[in-house]
Amino acid sequence: MTTFLLITIILLKIVFYSESILTISKLTLSIFWLYIIPGFFMMYLFKELPFIERMIIGTALGMAFFGVIGYNLGVFGLHIKYQIWILPIIAIIIGIIALRKKDS
Amino acid sequence: MGAKVNLEILLIIIFSTVFLYLAIGEPWDHRVVHPFPYAYGASDAFFHQATNEYIKNHGTVTITPPNTVGGYEGVIDAHPPIVFQLTAGLTILSGIEVHDTIMLNATLFFLFSILVLYMIWRRSGISIAMLALPICILMLSGKLPALITWGYWLLLAGILFMVATLWAIIRFDLKYSYIPIAFFISATALAHQPELVYAAAFFGIFLLIKILKEKKITKELIKKAVASTALGIILSFYSLFIFSKTFMKAEGYRNVWDFANANGGYPIFNLIHLKYVGFIVIAGFILFIISKKKKTKTAASVSIFCFLLGYLIYLGLGKRAYAHRLFWIMYLSFFVGFAIYYVLRLFIKKSSIAYPFIISIIILIVSASTIQGNTRTGPGVMNQYEWNALKWISQNTPKDAHVFYFYSGMVASNAPLYNSERVALNLHPPSYFEGLRAGQIKKAYRFSIADGYPMYLHKTGPFSYCYFNEELKPKNKTVECIKEQKPLIPAQIEEEDLNICEIEYYYFPKITEPAIAQYNMAIRNLLMKNDWFEEIYSNQAVSIIKNNRPGVDCFEE
Helix, strand or coil, X not given: CHHHHHHHHHHHHHHCCCCCHHHHHHHHHHHHHXXXXXXXXXXXXXXXXXXXXXXXXXXXXXXXXXXXXXXXXXXXCCCHHHHHHHHHHXXXXXXXXXXXXXXX | CHHHHHHHXXXXXXXXXXXXXXXXXXXXXXXXXXXXXXXXXXXXXXHHHHHHHHHHHHCCCCEXXXXXXCCCCCEECCCCCHHHHHHHHHHHXXXXXXXXHHHHHHHHHHHHHHHHHHHHHHHHCHHHHHHHCHHHHHHXXXXXXXXXXXXXXXHHHHHHHHHHHHHHHHCCCCCCCHHHHHHHHHHHHHHCHHHHHHHHHXXXXXXXXXXXXXXXXXXXHHHHHHHHHHHHXXXXXXXXXXXXXXXHHHCCCCCECCHHHCCCCCCCCCHHHHXXXXXXXXXXXXXXXXXXXXXXXXXXXHHHHHHHHCCHHHHCECHHHHHHHHHHHXXXXXXXXXXXXXXXXXXXXXXXXXXXXXXXXXXXXXXXXXXXXXXXXXXXXXXXXHHHXXXXXXXXXXXXXXXXXXXXXXXXXXXXHHHHCCEEEXXXXXXXXXXXXXXXXCCEECEEECCCCCCXXXXXXXXXXXXECCCCCCCCCCCCEEXXXXXXXXXXXXXXXXXXXXXXXXEEECCCCHHHHHHHHHHHHHHHCCCCEEEEEECCCEEEEEEXXXXXXXCCC
């Protein structure tokens, strides 16, 4: 995951070469925290799939998870500034449980 | 095996870099942070941006900014919420402004919809998928970059989650497939409702074919189908409930039978626009039929299904079906990959991932070189001066101020004005140009309120609602909430022209076509002859003046 994070920072620095590395890094970390990491962990439910599939589909799943669950929590009044921390943690926990279940 | 995976991942990384470079790097002058909405080419983009800004500050995707709905407070946001939800989260976390993160998110939706399709094509073989990928860079050719710069962001989110749903459906046999099916289908519902209908139709067709093929309905099938559907409904229920009370009433089934105008504002895209890609697709399709490879059937089915969505205009679905023509290149890329793979196998018998990799890189370089320059837009509709003026209004005028915008190209659209966070009224062009052509400053002009909502839904209880009567506020500040929604009529401030002496805040663009700029300044200068008028803001492009005695005759004959 760390390698992939570094690759993404380099990729985005190529795309946005006039932007500071600090902003690029902040943006990359944000995308990873909100979309990529939660999705990747949830894809441990499907550990049989190849890494690249879990990565790509996982990112879409991370977006779906934050978008759908976050929206519904917002209807009940939970501010987005809390959701950005709570939801990725929940997704990571789901992934860890799935991983442990498969290992056992 | 290790080398195969490495070259594949390398190709995906290279493709993603080239795609982002052209799709968002070029329009944005290769920066992420901009001082104002940059490369925005149309009103829709500003609408989503301004609404998202309000939502980010408000903290939940529930209420729409009051200034976009005539000043009414508590109007439920009727738009599919997922883009706003994701953008607000990314903005708060990264500290980058909404006007940048929302366009970046839209570009990521676009990129990942291609990559998810790649994963579907990959079921036919890694080589076919690799050979299909580079042609997708042509999704940035011609007028297609407008998908990003014109603000078709809800559509892009809808496409991503629709193809992700298709991926999950064709993976139905995985143990927990109901989880991604449910999440992706509900994300589609929260992104753009027409794609929900298409995804659901695919699910129905898939289950039917599965039952017919296996000649039985297993408990497992029923369990998963019910779980996917139930969970999907639960997760999207509230959003779809709002939709049923708003856009479904206003639009619903399009019932559009004028096929010549079915594009409904989208860039025109017919089969002829596929050009040489179309010939390769046809070749790929014929070879697919001849080859009868079982492994390729699923990917081909998805490709054909998505392609045919563009022809649903012949069922009266209008622009909601037409929009899918804009994605034909990526939908049909499977057949491009298949055609090249088939030809490759005629000459190279040895199975190695290196050949598809090299050919894909060549295709990518050649295709990308044809697009170079096509995505450069410059700053777009907005400029720093007008942005500063709009932001000044939001910070220095009373919350219930109404600002009247005299004519220029930028302020003629409603949505950029939402950034003032005040109720905006812009000039009715015929009324303005009548005076301009006559060389006369009129005492009265016609204004209309800058809003774009189909109806003003207001919550009165957990599941009870009423509709604010849009013919009232801000005309006479009366608030009336009625049980049934009235047919859509954009709210008018007056039935007849408004005496300009009744206005309190005037916005005069200075930088526009010379005749228009001159006329604006002539009106402004006439008003400023009255000593109760003062200029409260000025920069190179804008003059904002205030009338401290609205209603008092200010017109020197």
